[in-house]
Each structure stands twice: as structure tokens, then as C-alpha cells.
Amino acid sequence: MKIRGVDFVMYQVSDLARAARFYREMLGLPQEIYSEVYQWAEFNCGNLTLALIGGEELPDVIAGGRLALAVDDIHAAHSDLRAAGARVLGEPVDHGCCWHLDVLDPDGNLVILHRRTDGTFGQNSPHV
Numbered sequence: 001m002k003i004r005g006v007d008f009v010m011y012q013v014s015d016l017a018r019a020a021r022f023y024r025e026m027l028g029l030p031q032e033i034y035s036e037v038y039q040w041a042e043f044n045c046g047n048l049t050l051a052l053i054g055g056e057e058l059p060d061v062i063a064g065g066r067l068a069l070a071v072d073d074i075h076a077a078h079s080d081l082r083a084a085g086a087r088v089l090g091e092p093v094d095h096g097c098c099w100h101l102d103v104l105d106p107d108g109n110l111v112i113l114h115r116r117t118d119g120t121f122g123q124n125s126p127h128v
Contacts, residue, residue, distance in 0.1 A: 008049040010050075026084055026086050029069075040054070046122070070115065071115055074114075090102065
């Protein structure tokens, strides 16, 4: 078997319309698919697709994966999200090689906003 790549990352959400609004309006991701019938939405994240599946009964604590979205200006993203009323968890954190900021979607799924200090993102990073 040979893995060709990643088709999508998926988050379960309790209210598809509310979650889609967050990703579309708060984070500014282009929405490519939205279906109430199938409780499915897809967003273009540049080098992968974020899929939402709605109508799920979620546990109190979501322990799933994390989505890290590359941004040009972590401090501007922090200010913009705070002003828009997003659930931002603290201040941007400097790790030396990168900055990150944690944000929760309406269901508590963690989204990481990320900025490498060298400005690269995705597969454009130098191999260590």
C-alpha cells in the first residue's frame, strides 16, 4: 500500500450551521461544500480540506486531533479573533522556531493558528 496524500481532516460538530459560520466568518476559510441533507461542509485550507460532519452528540471533552492553520501575522490574527468574540485560549506563544495560538470552535474543537519564523508552511518546510 502506498499513501498518496491527505484528502481531508474532519471535525465532528453538534450544529453544522453554527460551526460552518465560525470557520467561514471567524477564520475566513473558503467554504466549498455545504449540505444540510448530509450534514457535511468542506473548507479549503490551501493544502488540505477541512470537513465538518454535523448533528453529532459530542462528549464533554473532545480529545481528537488538532488542525494547525498557517497565518501570516499571528498577532493580527489574535487581535482580530478577540475583537470578533472567538474563544481564544491565551496569547500567542513564541517557541523560537514558530508561534502558535489556540482557538476553540463552537463545539470546543481546538484549532491552532501557526506561524513559522522562517515564513514557510505545509510541505514547504526544510527537512531536519
